[in-house]
Amino acid sequence: MxxxxxxxxxxxxxxxxxxxxxxxxxxxxxxxxxxxxxxxxxxxxxxxxxxxxxxxxxxxxxxxxxxxxxxxxxxxxxxxxxxxxxxxxxxxxxxxxxxxxxxxxxxxxxxxxxxxxxxxxxxxxxxxxxxxxxxxxxxxxxxxxxxxxxxxxxxxxxxxxxxxxxxxxxxxxxxxxDIRGIEIGGSLKNVIALAAGMADGLGFGDNAKAALITRGIKEISNLAIAMGASSETLAGLSGIGDLIVTCESRHSRNRRAGVLIGQGMKMQEAMDKVAMIVEGVYSAKAAKALGEKYGIELPIIEEVNRILFCDADPRESVLSLMKRDKKSEISAPDWD
Ligand SMILES: NC(=O)c1ccc[n+]([C@@H]2O[C@H](COP(=O)([O-])OP(=O)(O)OC[C@H]3O[C@@H](n4cnc5c(N)ncnc54)[C@H](O)[C@@H]3O)[C@@H](O)[C@H]2O)c1
Incomplete structure (x- = not known):
């Protein structure tokens, strides 16, 4: 004992x-x-x-x-x-x-x-x-x-x-x-969960949610690996595992706050309504700063920051994510 x-x-x-x-x-x-x-x-x-x-x-x-x-x-x-x-x-x-x-x-x-x-x-x-x-x-x-x-x-x-x-x-x-990988996954999933909630609040469906989860873990992984984490950790329980549960669950306060923002509330109103600390709001700012520090592009996290702190319209943010430059999904494509 x-x-x-x-x-x-x-x-x-x-x-x-x-x-x-x-x-x-x-x-x-x-x-x-x-x-x-x-x-x-x-x-x-x-x-x-x-x-x-x-x-x-x-x-x-x-x-x-x-x-x-x-x-x-x-x-x-x-x-x-x-x-x-x-x-x-x-x-x-x-x-x-x-x-x-x-x-x-x-x-x-x-x-x-x-x-x-x-x-x-x-x-x-x-x-x-x-x-x-x-x-x-x-x-x-x-x-x-x-x-x-x-x-x-x-x-x-x-x-x-x-x-x-x-x-x-x-x-x-x-x-x-890999304590660092575990912690980055655990912290940044709250930011993506805000975005997933916003998608729900805007009335989007499963396609949008799945896209946010998969592109979200990609962003989190890119940053975490640049910070020295193992890619296996991001594919594990504290990475994709926690991201899925937080983006999907009715228990998630970050997702709930996101839903309210997607439905038109401002950040503070949504936090007051959820009546619990919405950690994703604080981690969003810090994640953006880490992206800048390590030179990693974090498009979803950037848009969450613009919505939370610059009054951007969530619908406009979705559009700006959809209209980003055309890209390959794989970072070093080999067509042979
Ligand atoms: N709730 C979950 O299922 C869950 C699961 C995994 C991780 N977490 C993490 O665990 C942490 C705590 O989450 P929670 O859901 O228990 O939060 P909570 O909002 O339910 O409760 C937080 C508790 O912390 C205490 N507290 C608040 N402000 C404090 C302060 N200034 N100083 C000392 N104590 C203070 C209070 O007793 C309060 O009841 C969070 O970082 C959260 O992300 C929560």
């Missing part, structure tokens, strides 16, 4: 805490809000995030940073990506020789760092860092529906250790050293 803390009592943090608890571990779920911790402790439910789910009796709740950080075999960062650095800085005084896994998805706007890089930046040599990613909606994981993810870290021992803790008959875990 391992002693594990999960930071962030949102949908994903709570679902993973339930999973780890069911796997027989001692699990502490930390929330930055005292009132949320008290409610969880009192009701054994996280009704606003996972309606109808009864949380295990053994789950421990706290808002104390010291309690959540001390003596843990593993700490899971499940706060929204925008809160990762701040949370890490608050935990820093208590983190020594610690194994950490982040499950958040997003790129920091001003530094262009991925989640694992932020944790390494804050904790330096005091932590070994990994990521967990893949097609995994919290709502399905708590219902023990078959889910397959990947854990990545430069440290093989951390991968194997975390794989052992998370894996069970309904939750299968692969491991990989």
């Amino acid at each position: 391992a002693n594990i803390s999960v930071l962030g009592a949102g949908s994903w943090g709570t679902a993973l805490a339930v999973l780890l608890c069911k796997n027989g571990h001692k699990v502490t779920l930390w929330s930055y809000r005292n009132d949320q911790t008290e409610e969880l402790r009192r009701t054994h439910k996280n009704e606003s995030k996972l309606p109808g789910v009864l949380l295990p009796e053994k789950l421990i709740y706290t808002s104390s940073i010291e309690e959540a950080a001390t003596g843990k075999d593993l700490i899971v960062f499940a706060v929204p990506s925008k809160a990762t650095r701040k949370t890490a800085l608050n935990f820093k005084p208590f983190i020594h020789n610690q194994k950490i896994i982040t499950v958040a998805k997003g790129i920091e706007e001003d530094t262009l760092m991925l989640q694992g890089e932020i944790l390494e930046d804050v904790f330096k040599d005091e932590a070994t860092v990994g990521v967990l990613s893949g097609p995994s909606h919290a709502e399905e994981v708590v219902l023990l529906q078959p889910t397959v993810v990947v854990i990545g870290s430069k440290d093989r021992n951390l991968c194997v250790f975390a794989q052992e803790l998370f894996m069970n008959d309904s939750f299968r875990v692969y491991i990989s050293p």
Whole structure:
């Protein structure tokens, strides 16, 4: 039995805490809000995030940073990506020789760092860092529906250790050293999911969605490979796998926000209506900056940025994607 803390009592943090608890571990779920911790402790439910789910009796709740950080075999960062650095800085005084896994998805706007890089930046040599990613909606994981993810870290021992803790008959875990590829796939799929939602909101059909998914993974792959990732990762669970689920699923908040924008709402209105952090909006800007930094063309991501931040009309953006220069699908065509 391992002693594990999960930071962030949102949908994903709570679902993973339930999973780890069911796997027989001692699990502490930390929330930055005292009132949320008290409610969880009192009701054994996280009704606003996972309606109808009864949380295990053994789950421990706290808002104390010291309690959540001390003596843990593993700490899971499940706060929204925008809160990762701040949370890490608050935990820093208590983190020594610690194994950490982040499950958040997003790129920091001003530094262009991925989640694992932020944790390494804050904790330096005091932590070994990994990521967990893949097609995994919290709502399905708590219902023990078959889910397959990947854990990545430069440290093989951390991968194997975390794989052992998370894996069970309904939750299968692969491991990989390609943390960068995993994180780029996980972050940029939210931007493409916004576009897929916009296509739905505009009333387009399956053809448009399939085109966005396939050309979207091409963009993500081009950028990720330029940043040193493996193409296999982008063809894997955290790449095409997560992109498909996010572009298709009714659970995806990024897709939902995209639908509202496609139907005519402005970005802020759509975010307010979804009432959750729409990480794709922040990752869109960062992705565009990364494309410029690495000299990679990202046409769909460019158009999403124009819609979100320059008031472009989604219908015009579709037209401008359709009217791009004629191209070959293969980068080095060989007609012989
Ligand atoms: N929900 C999923 O199914 C799912 C699956 C895979 C990955 N993720 C990723 O996990 C991360 C968390 O997602 P979620 O769905 O649980 O989010 P959520 O919106 O359901 O909840 C986020 C929780 O984080 C906490 N929080 C909010 N602001 C905070 C702050 N400033 N400091 C500390 N804690 C704060 C709150 O307790 C809040 O309930 C995201 O990066 C998301 O992309 C989510």
